[in-house]
Amino acid sequence: MSRRPPATAELPQMQLVHLLRAVTVGLDLLGAGFANTHGLHPTDVRALIHLLDADRTGVAATPGWLGAQVGLNSASTTALIDRLERLGHVRRSRDPADRRRVLLSVDPSAVELGWMFFGPLIERMVTAMQAFTDDELDTARRFLQAMHGAVQVRPGSPAGTPTPVDSDPVPSP
Amino acid sequence: MSRRPPATAELPQMQLVHLLRAVTVGLDLLGAGFANTHGLHPTDVRALIHLLDADRTGVAATPGWLGAQVGLNSASTTALIDRLERLGHVRRSRDPADRRRVLLSVDPSAVELGWMFFGPLIERMVTAMQAFTDDELDTARRFLQAMHGAVQVRPGSPAGTPTPVDSDPVPSP
DNA sequence: TGATATTCTCTCGACGAACGAGATACTTGA
DNA sequence: TCAAGTATCTCGTTCGTCGAGAGAATATCA
Numbered sequence: 592m593s594r595r596p597p598a599t600a601e602l603p604q605m606q607l608v609h610l611l612r613a614v615t616v617g618l619d620l621l622g623a624g625f626a627n628t629h630g631l632h633p634t635d636v637r638a639l640i641h642l643l644d645a646d647r648t649g650v651a652a653t654p655g656w657l658g659a660q661v662g663l664n665s666a667s668t669t670a671l672i673d674r675l676e677r678l679g680h681v682r683r684s685r686d687p688a689d690r691r692r693v694l695l696s697v698d699p700s701a702v703e704l705g706w707m708f709f710g711p712l713i714e715r716m717v718t719a720m721q722a723f724t725d726d727e728l729d730t731a732r733r734f735l736q737a738m739h740g741a742v743q744v745r746p747g748s749p750a751g752t753p754t755p756v757d758s759d760p761v762p763s764p
Numbered sequence: 765m766s767r768r769p770p771a772t773a774e775l776p777q778m779q780l781v782h783l784l785r786a787v788t789v790g791l792d793l794l795g796a797g798f799a800n801t802h803g804l805h806p807t808d809v810r811a812l813i814h815l816l817d818a819d820r821t822g823v824a825a826t827p828g829w830l831g832a833q834v835g836l837n838s839a840s841t842t843a844l845i846d847r848l849e850r851l852g853h854v855r856r857s858r859d860p861a862d863r864r865r866v867l868l869s870v871d872p873s874a875v876e877l878g879w880m881f882f883g884p885l886i887e888r889m890v891t892a893m894q895a896f897t898d899d900e901l902d903t904a905r906r907f908l909q910a911m912h913g914a915v916q917v918r919p920g921s922p923a924g925t926p927t928p929v930d931s932d933p934v935p936s937p
Numbered sequence: 938t939g940a941t942a943t944t945c946t947c948t949c950g951a952c953g954a955a956c957g958a959g960a961t962a963c964t965t966g967a
Numbered sequence: 968t969c970a971a972g973t974a975t976c977t978c979g980t981t982c983g984t985c986g987a988g989a990g991a992a993t994a995t996c997a
Contacts (some may be wrong), residue, residue, distance in 0.1 A: 602890075603898075603901060603902075603905070604889070604890045604893050604901070605886070606905060607889075607893065607901065607904060607905055607908065608882075608886055608889055608890075610905065610908040610909060610912060611787065611791075611889075611908060612791070612813070613912055614784065614788070614908060614911050614912050614915055615787070615788045615791045615792070616810075616813075617912060617915035617916055618784075618785070618788045618915055619788070619792070619810075620835055621915060623835050624835070632953090632954070634954080634955090637789075637792075640785070640789075653974080653975090654974075654975065654976090655973090655974060655975075662793055662796050662797070663955075663956095664955065664956055664957080665974085665975070665976080666955075666956065666957075666958095666976080666977080666978090667954070667955045667956070668975090669975070669976055669977085670953095670954070670955075671954085671955095674954090689963080689964070689973095689974085690962085690963060690964085691962065691963045691964065691973065691974045691975070692963090692973090692974060692975085693974080693975065693976095709781075712914070712915070713778075713781055715914035715915075716777070716780075716781055716784075716911060716914045717775075717777045717781075718914070719910040719911065719913060719914045720777050720780065720907075720910070722910065723903075723906075723907060723910075725776075727903045727906075727907070728776060728777070728780065728907075729776075730896075730900045730903045730904065730907075731780060731903065731904055731907040732776075732779060732780055732783065733896075733900075734893075734896065734900070734901075734903075734904040734907075735780065735783040735784060735787060736783060737892040737893070737895065737896075738787050738889060738892065739783060739786055739787050739790060740892060741885070741888040741889045741891070741892045742787055742790035742791055742794060742885070742888075743790055805982090805983070807983075807984095826945080826946090827945080827946060827947090828944090828945060828946075836984080836985095837984065837985055837986080838945085838946070838947080839947080839948080839949090839984075839985065839986080839987090840983070840984050840985070841946090842946070842947055842948085843982090843983070843984075844983085844984095847983090862944090862945085862992080862993070863991085863992060863993085864944065864945045864946070864991070864992045864993065865944090865945065865946085865992090866945080866946065866947095
């Protein structure tokens with residue numbers, strides 16, 4: 592108890608921290624539920640999200656890149672891609688420019704799966720956003736960008752942190 | 765592609781959705797990094813967070829409750845608590861009122877661990893919040909609450925969704 | 938009171954995701 | 968051409984998770 596920093600517990604800022612974390616927990620549970628509804632593992636869902644993101648933003652997805660995104664070993668990444676390929680959600684092809692590399696392309700079935708997950712969620716979110724003015728949404732956007740920055744650790748993240756993410760998943764507007 | 769809803773891709777709302785998801789991904793990776801730095805598993809970290817929340821808000825934590833929070837089987841929940849108990853972060857004790865139930869109490873070491881994780885993160889977040897006025901922070905709070913509501917699914921969540929959470933992790937202000 | 942159903946937790950055996958170490962294929966620079 | 972570096976994959980092990988079911992305590996009703 593005495594170790595607890597003095598007055599942070601009641602600051603309105605702490606409400607926001609807890610709230611943000613609650614949203615995160617909710618999204619995680621949502622993803623986990625969607626995963627075992629479709630015979631996937633939570634990691635598979637996360638991987639699919641990253642692959643769809645890459646597809647959407649034109650980033651070239653390779654096993655190494657994907658492993659970095661989801662924080663996985665190379666061995667585990669291979670196994671992950673094997674699973675997704677076996678399910679028909681992803682295809683491997685050699686990069687003609689650098690034939691060491693393998694390029695991952697998402698199948699339409701993966702896109703469809705993505706929309707099955709995100710579609711209703713996005714719908715609920717967008718509906719909820721209708722209660723806000725454009726200015727307020729812009730404030731929320733700036734706020735989330737600030738939080739996104741606070742979450743990205745780059746300095747002395749002690750050993751084993753799988754976060755050397757090079758490409759920002761959210762391209763600045 | 766033809767399955768993609770018409771014009772959602774470029775709406776400013778979509779920016780917010782992607783941004784929120786990016787923050788979630790960041791927090792997840794942060795948790796995973798913290799986990800294997802301390803010889804824990806991501807699930808253990810999530811469980812500790814819930815246990816600390818319960819401790820903070822005065823909710824009685826039991827194995828069943830914890831399992832529901834993290835979306836785990838009863839067998840897995842037992843194993844999870846075994847791990848945490850072996851590490852000295854949690855203690856089991858019988859509920860004197862209902863002697864079927866086991867009450868979980870967090871050790872000070874767990875609280876310390878929690879602050880090692882959240883301390884720096886909260887600091888960065890609160891610092892980032894200083895760039896916002898009180899009104900703006902209030903807008904952000906309302907926005908996050910709306911998103912939190914959108915994330916909580918209650919109706920026909922198809923089979924296996926582990927989200928029948930009864931107690932709101934974020935007590936309304 | 939006694940019998941039955943319900944609730945909560947734990948044990949057992951099996952599966953498979955993730956890891957570490959090392960092998961293989963390709964590219965780049967001297 | 969050869970060495971060093973990079974990208975991916977293979978092999979064997981560990982351990983978290985699951986399904987099924989047992990045990991203990993409580994609640995319900997005749």
